[in-house]
Amino acid sequence: xxxxxxxxxxxxxxxxxxxxxxxxxxxxxxxxxxxxxxxxxxxxxxxxxxxxxxxxxxxxxxxxxxxxxxxxxxxxxxxxxxxxxxxxxxxxxxxxxxxxxxxxxxxxxxxxxxxxxxxxxxxxxxxxxxxxxxxxxxxxxxxxxxxxxxxxxxxxxxxxxxxxxxxxxxxxxxxxxxxxxxxxxxxxxxxxxxxxxxxxxxxxxxxxxxxxxxxxxxxxxxxxxxxxxxxxxxxxxxxxxxxxxxxxxxxxxxxxxxxxxxxxxxxxxxxxxxxxxxxxxxxxxxxxxxxxxxxxxxxxxxxxx
Amino acid sequence: xxxxxxxxxxxxxxxxxxxxxxxxxxxxxxxxxxxxxxxxxxxxxxxxxxxxxxxxxxxxxxxxxxxxxxxxxxxxxxxxxxxxxxxxxxxxxxxxxxxxxxxxxxxxxxxxxxxxxxxxxxxxxxxxxxxxxxxxxxxxxxxxxxxxxxxxxxxxxxxxxxxxxxxxxxxxxxxxxxxxxxxxxxxxxxxxxxxxxxxxxxxxxxxxxxxxxxxxxxxxxxxxxxxxxxxxxxxxxxxxxxxxxxxxxxxxxxxxxxxxxxxxxxxxxxxxxxxxxxxxxxxxxxxxxxxxxxxxxxxxxxxxxxxxxxxxxxxxxxxxxxxxxxxxxxxxxxxxxxxxxxxxxxxxxxxxxxxxxxxxxxxxxxxxxxxxxxxxxxxxxxxxxxxxxxxxxxxxxxxxxxxxxxxxxxxxxxxxxxxxxxxxxxxxxxxxxxxxxxxxxxxxxxxxxxxxxxxxxxxxxxxxxxxxxxxxxxxxxxxxxxxxxxxxxxxxxxxxxxxxxxxxxxxxxxxxxxxxxxxxxxxx
Numbered sequence: 001x002x003x004x005x006x007x008x009x010x011x012x013x014x015x016x017x018x019x020x021x022x023x024x025x026x027x028x029x030x031x032x033x034x035x036x037x038x039x040x041x042x043x044x045x046x047x048x049x050x051x052x053x054x055x056x057x058x059x060x061x062x063x064x065x066x067x068x069x070x071x072x073x074x075x076x077x078x079x080x081x082x083x084x085x086x087x088x089x090x091x092x093x094x095x096x097x098x099x100x101x102x103x104x105x106x107x108x109x110x111x112x113x114x115x116x117x118x119x120x121x122x123x124x125x126x127x128x129x130x131x132x133x134x135x136x137x138x139x140x141x142x143x144x145x146x147x148x149x150x151x152x153x154x155x156x157x158x159x160x161x162x163x164x165x166x167x168x169x170x171x172x173x174x175x176x177x178x179x180x181x182x183x184x185x186x187x188x189x190x191x192x193x194x195x196x197x198x199x200x201x202x203x204x205x206x207x208x209x210x211x212x213x214x215x216x217x218x219x220x221x222x223x224x225x226x227x228x229x230x231x232x233x234x235x236x237x238x239x240x241x242x243x244x245x246x247x248x249x250x251x252x253x254x255x256x257x258x259x260x261x262x263x264x265x266x267x268x269x270x271x272x273x274x275x276x277x278x279x280x281x282x283x284x285x286x287x288x289x290x291x292x293x294x295x296x297x298x299x300x301x302x303x304x305x
Numbered sequence: 306x307x308x309x310x311x312x313x314x315x316x317x318x319x320x321x322x323x324x325x326x327x328x329x330x331x332x333x334x335x336x337x338x339x340x341x342x343x344x345x346x347x348x349x350x351x352x353x354x355x356x357x358x359x360x361x362x363x364x365x366x367x368x369x370x371x372x373x374x375x376x377x378x379x380x381x382x383x384x385x386x387x388x389x390x391x392x393x394x395x396x397x398x399x400x401x402x403x404x405x406x407x408x409x410x411x412x413x414x415x416x417x418x419x420x421x422x423x424x425x426x427x428x429x430x431x432x433x434x435x436x437x438x439x440x441x442x443x444x445x446x447x448x449x450x451x452x453x454x455x456x457x458x459x460x461x462x463x464x465x466x467x468x469x470x471x472x473x474x475x476x477x478x479x480x481x482x483x484x485x486x487x488x489x490x491x492x493x494x495x496x497x498x499x500x501x502x503x504x505x506x507x508x509x510x511x512x513x514x515x516x517x518x519x520x521x522x523x524x525x526x527x528x529x530x531x532x533x534x535x536x537x538x539x540x541x542x543x544x545x546x547x548x549x550x551x552x553x554x555x556x557x558x559x560x561x562x563x564x565x566x567x568x569x570x571x572x573x574x575x576x577x578x579x580x581x582x583x584x585x586x587x588x589x590x591x592x593x594x595x596x597x598x599x600x601x602x603x604x605x606x607x608x609x610x611x612x613x614x615x616x617x618x619x620x621x622x623x624x625x626x627x628x629x630x631x632x633x634x635x636x637x638x639x640x641x642x643x644x645x646x647x648x649x650x651x652x653x654x655x656x657x658x659x660x661x662x663x664x665x666x667x668x669x670x671x672x673x674x675x676x677x678x679x680x681x682x683x684x685x686x687x688x689x690x691x692x693x694x695x696x697x698x699x700x701x702x703x704x705x706x707x708x709x710x711x712x713x714x715x716x717x718x719x720x721x722x723x724x725x726x727x728x729x730x731x732x733x734x735x736x737x738x739x740x741x742x743x744x745x746x747x748x749x750x751x752x753x754x755x756x757x758x759x760x761x762x763x764x765x766x767x768x769x770x771x772x773x774x775x776x777x778x779x780x781x782x783x784x785x786x787x788x789x790x791x792x793x794x795x796x797x798x799x800x801x802x803x804x805x806x807x808x809x810x811x812x813x814x815x816x817x818x819x820x821x822x823x824x825x826x827x828x829x
Contacts, residue, residue, distance in 0.1 A: 052394075052397075052398045053397075053398070054394055054397055054398065072400055072402070073400065075398055075399060075400045076400055078398065080394075080395070080398045082391070082394060082395060084390070084391060086391070086392050086394065086395035087395075088312070088315075088316050088392075090316060090319035090320055091312075091315060091316065091319065095315065099308055099311065099312040099315070100308075100395070100399070102307075102308035102311070103308040103309060103396065103399040103401055104399055104400060105400070147395075
């Protein structure tokens with residue numbers, strides 16, 4: 001097995017005596033698309049800060065492509081898109097990227113080429129010579145991504161890259177990131193609030209209260225943490241309820257709609273067989289990642305109580 | 306490091322408000338100078354031609370001492386801003402070392418200090434050259450070299466402050482205060498000589514004052530020398546220390562080398578303090594958590610609006626304080642430095658020949674019950690006359706002028722004092738007039754006096770501390786305060802025509818008498 005892009009081992013970081021990250025360990029495979037999910041204050045940003053050498057962990061270690069993150073040498077391999085805009089308002093996009101590129105030791109022709117390349121990658125050429133201040137939210141984000149890529153990193157970290165963007169810009173950013181991941185083989189680590197974005201991930205890590213709450217592919221998480229639901233629209237609600245009661249099947253009703261949670265999708269066939277003739281329509285709804293996420297977080301919240 | 310420095314310069318250069326504000330202290334100084342100070346200062350030295358140009362180069366060279374400080378502060382605002390907005394994280398995820406990041410900010414600020422100094426210098430030079438101010442090429446080249454340590458010192462000191470202060474709003478406040486105070490502390494709003502003793506000490510402790518002094522020495526010395534050409538050494542020395550050319554601290558007089566050493570020492574101390582600050586105030590910037598985000602954006606917006614409001618307040622404050630300083634300066638000096646006809650102060654003396662009456666005219670209005678009463682006139686012969694102003698017949702309460710004609714029997718210095726009061730009241734007079742009067746030997750007597758003899762050039766004995774002066778051509782006055790230049794000592798005998806023609810300083814106290822004797826006796 002190849003060296004993981006990111007390897008986090010027993011990472012712990014406390015602020016004011018409160019463990020924000022509490023002994024977290026995980027690996028991110030090279031070339032994968034890895035999503036880090038969690039509610040606010042779960043420790044996502046602190047984990048990312050440790051990966052980017054911005055903070056020194058209290059204990060544990062982080063290595064990037066086998067290099068210790070504490071050494072800062074790993075930073076050549078990392079490109080970061082921060083949640084907030086980090087480029088200088090009064091400089092043009094090109095100037096911003098040039099300046100940052102030269103901070104990575106690029107100069108002369110190499111720098112020019114790198115800048116042109118990343119501007120093309122994120123499709124930012126049309127506004128490359130506008131001042132950053134004048135850009136729209138979506139354009140800024142693309143400029144931010146271009147800046148993160150200027151030194152050709154192998155790992156791209158995106159901290160909520162699409163928050164606050166309109167759906168069209170979000171879609172566009174998304175296409176760019178997916179293309180970089182699928183076509184160029186860039187390892188992507190993403191934090192997001194949007195579950196549909198995490199759906200695209202190869203691997204999802206859900207953290208809560210500084211600990212790992214769940215880990216898996218989107219399909220695995222859905223299967224483990226949420227159930228399919230059979231939604232019945234009865235012609236005769238009383239008959240349907242009587243039938244379900246007699247069969248000992250748990251259900252809930254809400255405004256003439258009857259919901260039955262399913263152990264597996266196929267269980268619906270038996271139930272529908274019993275109710276044949278009493279239904280107007282039915283629907284088997286697959287569990288969503290959103291539900292899985294809420295399931296995991298809700299479970300934890302209950303546990304905390 | 307260079308990349309970050311370059312970025313900081315670029316960010317600063319694009320921010321027009323930041324540039325203007327960083328030059329605010331200098332701009333205010335120039336405005337105040339043009340509005341009040343120039344005229345006041347020039348009129349303090351009415352007899353010296355070229356004083357205007359000297360004042361121009363004086364103020365310009367003084368400004369060069371403060372520009373690196375304010376420019377550095379303006380530039381280092383970027384650093385506190387970067388820290389506050391988390392922008393520094395974006396720099397910290399590059400492979401640059403932390404020392405290189407600090408170095409980048411220092412270097413950028415140094416470059417900006419140097420650039421702004423150079424621009425100020427160039428503009429000053431153009432103006433001074435255009436107005437024909439005497440400039441010494443070597444001195445000006447030296448001033449350009451001096452800009453390097455000057456910018457470095459300003460940068461290090463302000464960087465230290467920024468490192469300790471941390472928060473951008475607090476740093477903005479600091480920046481505003483520095484902009485307001487630095488003009489005072491370096492003796493540009495008002496000359497050091499007009500400050501109180503305590504303030505003078507404080508001023509001499511500020512490194513920028515030393516840099517201003519060094520710039521004055523390099524740039525303005527040529528002009529000073531030409532204005533004070535042939536002036537007595539003591540007068541020159543007094544001017545130099547009043548105007549902050551030569552600084553002294555607790556009796557120690559700085560020369561250029563000790564000034565530079567002092568600046569270097571203070572800078573070094575601040576440099577060490579900044580290392581301490583980075584060590585003890587090491588706050589690891591982290592990516593802000595989402596929860597902080599809203600707060601952070603709010604604070605960010607708040608800071609921006611605050612910095613704009615702060616800018617306005619600062620502008621108003623700087624102007625107000627500057628104007629107050631100028632007004633205080635004008636009031637403080639207006640009396641003593643400008644010799645007015647009506648109320649010349651006691652230090653001023655009028656000079657005339659024996660047997661010729663001197664006239665003193667005082668505004669008076671006896672219809673109010675007030676009148677000028679002579680209270681001191683020992684040895685003087687005083688006659689007075691009241692001349693009413695011309696006013697329409699039938700108008701009562703019209704004022705006039707009381708004219709005193711004063712003469713003396715023998716040469717010497719006399720004191721005349723009159724009080725404007727109601728003779729029946731015992732309270733203090735509402736106005737007091739005092740004047741020294743000098744009556745000297747007549748020129749005629751000297752020329753034809755006992756010296757008449759074979760000698761074509763009469764010689765005069767020079768007593769201790771005496772100075773020959775001339776008001777009326779041919780009349781000798783002896784200047785009490787000034788030492789003779791060129792090493793002449795008490796009892797020296799000089800040929801009359803070799804005695805330099807001296808223009809008295811405005812505050813000179815003159816004693817007009819001739820220490821007679823037969824010049825023939827004194828020929829070496």
